[in-house]
Structures are given as C-alpha cells and as structure tokens.
Amino acid sequence: MLAIYKKELRSYFTSMIGYVFIAFFLVIIGIYFFIYNLLFGLANFEISLNSITFIFILLVPVLTMRLMSEEKKQKTDQLLLTSPLSAGSIIMGKYLAVLTIFLIVIAIISSYPLIMSLYGSVPFGSAYASIIGFALLGSAYLAMGLFISSLTESQVVAAVISFIVFLFTALMKGIASVFPSDNKTAYLVFCGVILLICIVLYRMMQNLTVSSIFGVIGIGGLTVAYKLSPTLFDGSIVKVSEWLSVISRFENFSAGILDITAVSYYLSIIFLFIFLSAQVIKKRRWS
Amino acid sequence: MIEVKNLVKRYGDHVAVDHLSFAVDKGQILGFLGPNGAGKSTTMNIITGYMSATEGTVRVNGIDVYEEPEEVKKMIGYLPEFPPLYPDMTVLEYLRFTADIKKVDRKVKNQMITDIMEATRITGMANRLIKHLSKGYKQRVGLAQAIMGYPEVIILDEPTVGLDPKQIIEIRELIKELSKNHTIILSSHIMQEVSAVCDSVLIIDKGKLILQDKPENLSMRLGSTGGLKLSIKGNKEKVSEILGKIERITNMEVQNALEEGIVNLTVYCSENEDIREEVFYAMCKANTPILEMQSIRMSLEDIFLKVTNDPMQAQLEDDGKRDLEEDREANDTQESELTNTHKDDVEDKEAEQDASDL
Numbered sequence: 001m002l003a004i005y006k007k008e009l010r011s012y013f014t015s016m017i018g019y020v021f022i023a024f025f026l027v028i029i030g031i032y033f034f035i036y037n038l039l040f041g042l043a044n045f046e047i048s049l050n051s052i053t054f055i056f057i058l059l060v061p062v063l064t065m066r067l068m069s070e071e072k073k074q075k076t077d078q079l080l081l082t083s084p085l086s087a088g089s090i091i092m093g094k095y096l097a098v099l100t101i102f103l104i105v106i107a108i109i110s111s112y113p114l115i116m117s118l119y120g121s122v123p124f125g126s127a128y129a130s131i132i133g134f135a136l137l138g139s140a141y142l143a144m145g146l147f148i149s150s151l152t153e154s155q156v157v158a159a160v161i162s163f164i165v166f167l168f169t170a171l172m173k174g175i176a177s178v179f180p181s182d183n184k185t186a187y188l189v190f191c192g193v194i195l196l197i198c199i200v201l202y203r204m205m206q207n208l209t210v211s212s213i214f215g216v217i218g219i220g221g222l223t224v225a226y227k228l229s230p231t232l233f234d235g236s237i238v239k240v241s242e243w244l245s246v247i248s249r250f251e252n253f254s255a256g257i258l259d260i261t262a263v264s265y266y267l268s269i270i271f272l273f274i275f276l277s278a279q280v281i282k283k284r285r286w287s
Numbered sequence: 288m289i290e291v292k293n294l295v296k297r298y299g300d301h302v303a304v305d306h307l308s309f310a311v312d313k314g315q316i317l318g319f320l321g322p323n324g325a326g327k328s329t330t331m332n333i334i335t336g337y338m339s340a341t342e343g344t345v346r347v348n349g350i351d352v353y354e355e356p357e358e359v360k361k362m363i364g365y366l367p368e369f370p371p372l373y374p375d376m377t378v379l380e381y382l383r384f385t386a387d388i389k390k391v392d393r394k395v396k397n398q399m400i401t402d403i404m405e406a407t408r409i410t411g412m413a414n415r416l417i418k419h420l421s422k423g424y425k426q427r428v429g430l431a432q433a434i435m436g437y438p439e440v441i442i443l444d445e446p447t448v449g450l451d452p453k454q455i456i457e458i459r460e461l462i463k464e465l466s467k468n469h470t471i472i473l474s475s476h477i478m479q480e481v482s483a484v485c486d487s488v489l490i491i492d493k494g495k496l497i498l499q500d501k502p503e504n505l506s507m508r509l510g511s512t513g514g515l516k517l518s519i520k521g522n523k524e525k526v527s528e529i530l531g532k533i534e535r536i537t538n539m540e541v542q543n544a545l546e547e548g549i550v551n552l553t554v555y556c557s558e559n560e561d562i563r564e565e566v567f568y569a570m571c572k573a574n575t576p577i578l579e580m581q582s583i584r585m586s587l588e589d590i591f592l593k594v595t596n597d598p599m600q601a602q603l604e605d606d607g608k609r610d611l612e613e614d615r616e617a618n619d620t621q622e623s624e625l626t627n628t629h630k631d632d633v634e635d636k637e638a639e640q641d642a643s644d645l
Contacts, residue, residue, distance in 0.1 A: 076372065
C-alpha cells in the first residue's frame with residue numbers, strides 16, 4: 001500500500017496536476033476569503049466555505065480522473081494486479097495519495113481563521129467545524145471520483161461522468177422538490193429505477209438470469225410493501241434524494257454545527273465507494 | 288510445479304481457451320507456441336491471476352490461483368505482452384517501485400536492483416525516463432520487472448518482440464541462465480526462439496492444445512520427410528543412373544553444381560524409409576565418393592504449419608502465417624526446397640477453402 005501511495009503522490013507532483021489542483025483551489029478559496037472575510041469584515045469563515053462547495057464539482061474530477069483509468073490505458077494494471085498486493089490495498093494507496101493532496105489544501109486554509117484572529121475575535125468553534133465538514137465533503141467526492149475512474153479506461157470519460165454525477169448530487173435537492181410527494185408516483189419512480197439498474201446490470205454482466213432475478217425481486221418487494229402500507233411511500237422521493245444529495249449534508253456544518261449524523265454519512269460514503277472500487281478490480285476474478 | 292487443468296475462457300460466444308490442460312515441472316522452460324489469437328496471452332493472464340477462468344483450475348506449487356491469489360502471485364513474475372511501464376518514471380524509480388510492490392526485503396533491495404539491471408543490461412539507462420527509451424530497452428525493463436524478487440515462476444509473453452537480433456540472443460541467454468533456478472513459461476509465435484531455449488513445446492491453436500513435446504522430438508516425430516541431400520564426386524549422368532537403380536527412391540532433383548566435377552542433388556523416398564546405407568554402398572561400388580550426405584528434416588516452422596494449418600483453419604492463421612513466412616525467408620537455404628513444396632501445398636488448401644466459401 002505504501003509503495004502505491006508513494007508512487008501515486010509522486011506522479012501528482014511530476015505531472016503538475018497536483019500543483020495545479022492545489023493552486024487553483026487556493027485561488028478560489030482565497031477570492032471568497034478576501035471578499036467575505038477581509039473586504040466585508042465578516043468573522044465567520046464558514047460563510048466563505050459554504051459559498052464554494054461547488055468547487056468540488058469542477059476540481060475533484062481533475063484530480064481523480066486518472067487514478068485507475070490511466071493504469072488500464074497503459075496496461076500497468078497488469079503489473080499491479082499480478083503483484084502480491086490485494087485489491088483493497090491498491091485502492092487504499094491511491095485514495096490516500098489523492099486525499100493527501102486535498103489535505104494539503106485543508107491544512108493551508110486551516111490557518112485562515114488564525115489570520116483573521118489577528119484583527120478581532122473569531123468564532124473558532126464554528127470555523128473549524130465547517131473546515132472539518134468541508135474536508136469530509138471533499139473526501140467523499142474523492143472516493144466517488146476514484147470509483148468512477150475505476151470503471152473506465154479513458155480519463156476524459158471518467159472526468160465527464162464524475163462531473164455529471166457530482167453536478168447531479170449538488171442539484172438533487174432542487175430536482176426532488178419538483179416531484180409530487182404522493183405514494184403512487186413514488187412507487188412508480190422506484191420501479192423505474194430498479195428497471196434501469198437491471199438494464200445496467202445486464203449490459204455489464206451479459207447475464208440475463210441474474211439481472212431478471214434482481215428485477216423481479218426488487219419490483220416484487222416494492223409492490224408487496226406498497227400494497228401493505230402505501231403510507232410508507234409518502235414523500236419518499238424527497239427523502240431518498242436527500243440521502244443522495246451529498247452537498248446538502250454540509251449545511252449544518254456551515255451553520256457551525258458539528259453534525260455527527262453528517263459525519264457518519266460522509267464516512268459511510270467514503271467507505272462504500274472505496275469498497276466498490278476494490279470490487280471493480282476484483283470483478284475480473286469472478287466475471 | 289504448475290498444473291493447468293481443463294482451462295476454459297469464454298468471452299460471450301467466443302471461446303479463447305478451450306479445455307487446455309498441461310503441467311510444467313520445476314526448472315523447466317515451457318514454450319507456448321501458436322498463431323496470433325491462439326489464446327496464449329489469455330492463458331498466461333489466467334495463470335498469473337490477472338483474470339479468472341470460466342472453468343478449470345490452475346495450481347502453482349499445489350496452491351489454487353483462484354482461491355489464494357495473493358499466495359500464488361508472490362511466486363510469479365510476469366512480463367505481459369505490453370510491458371507495464373510508467374512512462375513518467377525513471378528506470379531506477381520504476382524498479383524500486385516494483386521491488387516494493389513485490390515485497391522485496393529492504394536489506395537486499397538495492398543489491399537486487401543493481402544485479403537485475405546488470406543482468407538485463409539496463410544499468411546505463413538507470414536514470415532515464417522510461418518514455419524516452421527505445422522499444423528494446425522498454426522490453427528489457429519489463430523483463431527486469433518480471434525477474435524482480437526472483438520469483439519461482441517467471442512467465443514471459445513474447446519476450447523478444449521488438450528486439451534486434453543481438454538483443455534477442457542476449458535475452459535468450461538470460462532466459463537460459465534464469466532457468467537454472469526458475470521455472471519459466473514463455474510464449475512466442477517464432478519457432479526458432481522456442482526451439483532455441485525451451486525444454487518443452489506446447490502448440491496451441493484456437494485455444495486448444497494441439498501437441499506437447501520436446502522440440503527435438505517434434506522434428507523427429509513429424510519432421511522426417513525421407514529425403515537426402517547429397518554431394519557426390521563424379522559426373523552427373525553416372526550418378527543419376529546409379530541412383531535410378533535404387534528402387535526406393537521416388538524422386539530426384541539435381542541442382543546446379545557449385546564446383547567442377549561435383550554433383551549436388553536431392554533424393555526423396557517415402558517418409559518412413561531409410562535409404563542412407565543403400566545410397567552409400569551404391570556410390571561406394573561405383574567409385575563415386577559421397578562428400579556430403581544430410582537427411583532433410585522439417586523445420587519447426589513447417590511442423591507448426593502442418594499441425595495448425597488444416598484447411599478448416601487456413602483463414603484464421605493468415606496473420607500468423609505471414610509472420611512465419613517472413614521468418615522463413617531468413618531460414619537457411621537447406622530447407623528451402625521442402626518449404627516451397629509445402630507452401631504450394633498450403634496455397635492449394637487455401638484455394639480449396641476459398642472455393643468452398645464461394
């Protein structure tokens with residue numbers, strides 16, 4: 001794992017992507033910090049951070065797109081996968097490397113509240129709570145980006161898909177509020193989603209039985225649940241889309257609250273996508 | 288050492304490897320031979336644990352690749368078809384990285400890297416970026432990577448592709464050297480290579496094992512053509528007349544003489560006959576001394592074509608055959624006669640195939 005970590009970290013700094021990411025990130029945070037905190041004289045760093053969560057949508061794909069896809073393109077994955085390393089440690093090494101780049105940025109912005117404190121009293125608690133939230137949000141996006149990169153051979157495709165998915169997670173809350181909240185629509189929408197998953201499964205595995213069994217069980221389960229207690233589905237589209245809306249979890253942090261449910265939400269997202277990436281690598285073994 | 292049983296790999300409807308079984312003993316060099324797309328690389332990828340088989344098992348030292356991949360991977364060094372190199376690393380950085388991922392002990396790491404660079408002759412390139420290396424050097428860096436950690440089994444997929452003749456010889460020497468302490472599997476579609484280094488040859492085609500044997504046995508078993516090349520001191524008419532009396536000779540070709548008073552000719556008899564003694568005594572009696580006599584054996588190329596190229600498959604091997612034909616140009620002239628007749632044979636078969644396609 002350490003070997004992969006070192007190699008990955010080195011490649012970020014030999015290929016300039018590392019420098020570009022850090023510099024660009026700091027410039028954007030710097031602009032908001034300058035406008036809100038220095039120019040307008042607000043003591044709350046969390047306000048600046050809350051305004052720039054969109055930055056992840058743009059910058060994380062740049063950082064994560066090459067992680068696995070480049071290995072596949074160069075066929076160096078053959079070296080990694082035939083070495084005695086486990087899939088988990090390959091993915092962990094890569095994730096920790098990309099996380100390190102991101103944490104360099106976090107370490108630098110952690111000094112901003114201290115800078116402000118030179119000129120007046122600063123609510124450190126809420127400032128650092130929001131920085132922790134910001135770091136977790138970023139880490140979750142990095143894990144998602146890593147996963148998407150492990151699905152494809154092309155860096156461009158990885159970047160575009162990551163961008164679309166991230167954009168979707170950011171807009172999720174707004175989109176969901178448009179949907180009617182009655183239980184019948186919810187039931188139909190979920191059935192549609194399950195069908196979609198079946199089609200994707202079939203495309204990936206070329207196995208009609210597995211995908212149709214999944215579809216039958218999923219839709220059957222939904223129908224049974226719907227017949228037994230239709231009220232379960234009331235407003236559920238909004239609920240589900242809130243689970244998927246990664247950015248909206250950050251709101252409590254930006255209000256200065258260290259929200260434990262959000263912390264565990266982000267940690268689960270990170271764990272889930274690292275786990276999935278490792279499974280994608282292992283897929284060659286069981287497909 | 289390595290035991291492959293009933294290996295099958297399917298991609299959708301396409302069967303890349305079809306019930307392949309073989310075994311390799313410790314310290315052996317096994318050569319995989321087959322036209323392009325025969326399933327050589329797929330088999331190697333399965334043995335190394337890069338991909339899984341649809342059916343069948345692979346055991347290395349009694350350990351199943353599917354069940355304990357990490358244990359098996361520790362014992363195998365692999366050079367895939369395209370050397371897995373990071374273009375932005377220097378050779379030294381790359382080898383350090385491979386030593387790390389193969390869990391080479393820190394204490395011996397630097398010494399091992401120096402030794403391996405020496406053995407593969409890349410010491411001079413240690414600080415060059417890999418992307419600036421030529422194809423031959425890249426191949427050698429890939430080979431160095433496969434040897435790293437001195438695994439018990441070394442698997443090389445077409446190790447000499449893209450090398451110049453001198454490098455090819457060097458790499459072959461290196462492979463022979465390595466075989467003293469390692470078990471080696473290498474693949475190739477070049478016959479000479481396999482016959483030069485391997486203890487055992489495995490010919491596969493369309494994922495099926497066609498035959499496995501020692502290279503020398505291969506030419507014994509399939510290679511006897513019942514022909515003799517002769518150089519005889521004497522005049523043409525007399526020699527032809529005497530040879531004509533030997534009944535078992537079915538055909539005779541007289542070549543242009545290179546020296547005055549010497550007849551060069553090729554005589555044929557049916558495949559299982561041995562006419563050497565008879566020819567010798569006949570010439571002896573007639574007082575026309577034989578200066579040279581050589582039985583014609585099929586080259587491995589011809590055997591290869593013979594076993595892979597029945598008319599049903601003529602289309603498929605087009606690619607492989609083109610390569611072989613190039614190699615054949617370079618083949619020594621001794622066998623050119625036979626090769627030509629064989630080539631005609633193949634063309635006939637192809638014509639038949641085309642006709643039946645229509």
